[in-house]
Amino acid sequence: MDLTEQIKQLEADLLELGSLLEKAERKRVQDLLKQEQKKVEKELAAKRQQKEQQARKEADPSAATKAAYTVKITSYAWDQSDKFVKIYLALKDVHKISADNVEVKFTERSFSVLVKDLDGKNHEMTVLNLLYPINEQDSYKKIKTDMVLVMCKKQSTKKWDCLTAVEKQSKEKEKPSFDENADPGEGLMNVLKKIYAEGDDEMKRTINKAWTESQEKKLRGEEMMDY
The missing domain is CATH 1.10.287 (Helix Hairpins)
Structure with a gap:
């Protein structure tokens, strides 16, 4: 019809x-x-x-393309089930345009979205280096009220900690590294220095007091041990 x-x-x-x-x-x-x-x-x-x-x-088939300029989609939300990773793109009135104007392409480790002629603009998004491979043939899009839902079919039911490998690397860089051969006392001292530098006045007073008491006990030969 x-x-x-x-x-x-x-x-x-x-x-x-x-x-x-x-x-x-x-x-x-x-x-x-x-x-x-x-x-x-x-x-x-x-x-x-x-x-x-x-x-x-x-x-005039070229009129829509000529009139529109392209903007990047930078805001999104994502969720997952055992079978799919779901990316939510909020785009006002996207359900009112032709479904043919919403193009989503998949590869094993990426997807791209192009929404043409929405509110006089083209809207574009590309996500590369997905954390794990997806099944591009079984991945698809859904158009909902004011939203495009990108459904990436997982190749395995493995849980994703983040959307892309780049995000994973960034998170790992933020984690403190530990050297198994390093002196444990030196590591503890570095941690205390960091807490002291970033702490408020009350925290600094507490650390100073604990340090002073520890040094006094060492001088008196009363170093405490935990049992």
């Missing part, structure tokens, strides 16, 4: 709902009919807008 026929059917549904609403006497029935009426009106408006965009493209 083409767009023209879909619009005709929705217009007929709207007329019939209006007729039923005039005849309805009970409030609950009226409320249900009004809810359905609003739903059909919203769908009809989206189809009409889609038809207008289609007509403009047919008149």
Whole structure:
């Protein structure tokens, strides 16, 4: 069913709902009919807008591309199940444009998104170096209200700690490194120095007091041991 026929059917549904609403006497029935009426009106408006965009493209196929400029999608959220990694891209009114305007391409370790002619702009995002390989044939997109959902099919059910290998490397760099051959006392001293440097006045007083008491005990030969 083409767009023209879909619009005709929705217009007929709207007329019939209006007729039923005039005849309805009970409030609950009226409320249900009004809810359905609003739903059909919203769908009809989206189809009409889609038809207008289609007509403009047919008149000048290059017009949409010429009019739009490209912006990067930098904000996203992600989640996962045993089978999929899901990336959520919030894009207002994306559900109102043609699904053909939303292109998502997958490789084994990446995906890219291009949303064309949305609010006079193209919206683009590319994610490289995914943490683990995905099955590109079974990966796909979903278009929801004001959102594009990218579904990356996992090759295995392994849990992902982060989305990309780059993020993983960045996290690992932030972790403190430990040398098995290093003097444990020296390592402890470095930790204490770091706490002292970053701590507030109360923390510094506490460390100074503990250090002073420890040195006094050593001088008196009363060094404490833990049992």
